[in-house]
Amino acid sequence: MKYYVESLGCVKNQVDAETMIASLDGAGAEFAENPDDADLVIVNSCGFIEDAKKESINAVINFRNAYPDKKIIMSGCLAQRYQTELRRILGEADAVFGNEDPGGIVSLAFGLTGASPPSKAAPPSAATERLKLLSPPGSAYVKIAEGCDNRCSFCAIPLIRGSLRSRSIDDIVNECATLYGRGVRELCLVAQDLASYGADLDGGGAGRSGKLPELLKALSALQGDFWVRLLYLHPDHFPFGILETMAADRRFLPYFDIPFQHASRKILRAMNRRGDAETYLALTERIRAALPDSVIRSTFLTGFPGETDGDFKILLDFQRAARLDWLGVFIFSREEGVPAYSLRGRPSRKTSRERKRVLEARQTPITCARMDRFIGQSLTALVEGPVAGENGLYLARLFCHAPEIDGAAVIESSANLPAGSFVRCKVTGRSGFDLLLQPAG
DSSP states (O other), X not given: OEEEEEEOSOHHHHHHHHHHHHHHHHTTOEEOSSGGGOSEEEEEEOOSSHXXXXXXXXXXXXXXXXXXXXXXXXXXXXXXXXXXXXXXHOTTXXXXXXXXXXXXXXXXXXXXHTOOOOTTOOOOOSGGGOOSOOSSTTEEEEEOEXXXXXXXXTOOHHHHHOSOEEOOHHHHHHHHHHHHHTTOOEEEEXXXXXXXXXXXXXXXXXXXXXXXXXXXXXXXTSOSSOEEEEOOXXXXXXXXXXXXXXXXXXXXXXXXXXOOBOOOHHHHHHTTOOOOHHHHHHHHHHHHHHOTTOEEEXXXXXXXTTOOHHHHHHHHHHHHHHOOSXXXXXXXXXXXXXXXXXXXXXXXXXXXXXXXXXXXXXXXXXXXXXXXXXXXXXXXXXXXXXXXXXXXXXXXXXXXXXXXXXXXXXXXXXXXXXXXXXXXXXXXXXXXXXXXXXXXX
C-alpha cells in the first residue's frame, strides 16, 4: 500500500505527520512522494483559525476531484476538533482521524485500502523513530510537550490539543542524540509554549518557568556540532534561567520566538495575558543585554474585540521601540468555544486589514536594518541546497533564520556544498530580507 501525506498548519502538526509516516512505514506501507503514485492520501489538517480550516477542507475536496478513485483520510487538528461534523458533511473524505494517537493511523489506513500489513510488522511508537523528516535538510523539529494551559481567550489550542503534557528530559535528550547521529544539525524545540515546559512534571517549579532551563542544561551535555533553536516562548512567564546556559553554550542559538500579540494593557487583559508595553519592552532589553546578538521574532494580532485607535497606537509605539527582527501579523479569527468568541466591539474587517497593512509596512525597514547589522560578519550557515537553475548559488540559513518562516541566505560558491552541512561564511550584503554570503577563507 502506497500513501501520500499533505501536512498543513504548524510544525507541531508536521511532527505528527512524521510520526504517522514512521508508523505506516514500520507496518510495511510505502511513502509516495507524489499523490499520483499513492493508493491513499492523508490530509493532515489545521484547525487553528478560519483560513486554516478552509484550506484544510479545500485540500480534501481538491484531492477528491483530482483522484476520485483513491482513498482519502482527513487527520490532524481540524479532524480532532470537528470529528462528528466532518464525518457527516465532508463526504469527500473516506475517514476522519484526529491527532491524539498519530501512530493509530496504521489500522485505519490498511483497513480502508484493504491492504494486508506484514504479520510480523510492529509499527514504531517512539518519536526517535521518525526516519522520514518533512523539514529542510539538516533540520528536525522536536516536540517537547503537547497541549497548553495558558488559556488565551482567543485560542482554540486547548480545545484541540488538551492540557499541557510534557515529555521527560531523558526522552527528549535521547531523541536529540538520535537525530544528531542521523545527520541532523539543527534541532528545533517546539511546543504550544516552550516556557511552560515541565510545569506539569514533578518539581516543575514556581512562576510557570517549569523545567526548560534544566532541559537546556541536559542538552548542553551532548557532544557534537549542532544548533538548538527555541520556538514559541510565552512572554508572560519567560524562563530567564535559560539565558545563562545559552550564553555559555553558543550551540543554543540566540533566537527567540515570543508571540507578544499586542502591547495595550486593556487588550492583553481581554486576551487573558498579564503583560503590557512596558514589561514586554523590558523583556526584549533583558534578552539583548544577556545575548547582544539576539534575534527576536514575534506575532501581533489586530482586530481583537475592543481594539480602538488608541490601543493600536500603543501597539505601533511598541513596535517602533522593540525593534523586532521578524514579525508576523494576523487578524483576529472568531473561534467558537473560546472566551473571545462572545466579546463585543470587534473592529470591522476593513479596519483590521488596514491595521495589519500598516504594521507590516512599518516592520519592513526595521527588519532590513536589523539584518544589515550582520553585513561584514563571519557566521555559520546551514546549507539547504542549490538554488534551482542557478549555478554556484546555494540556499542557506543563518542563526537569525528559522526554517521556512523568516528570510534566508544565499551563498555564492564554486565549491560543492552538501545540503544539511555547516559552512563558515562572510555576510557580504542584503537583497530584500535575504542575506548574501560567500564562504570565508
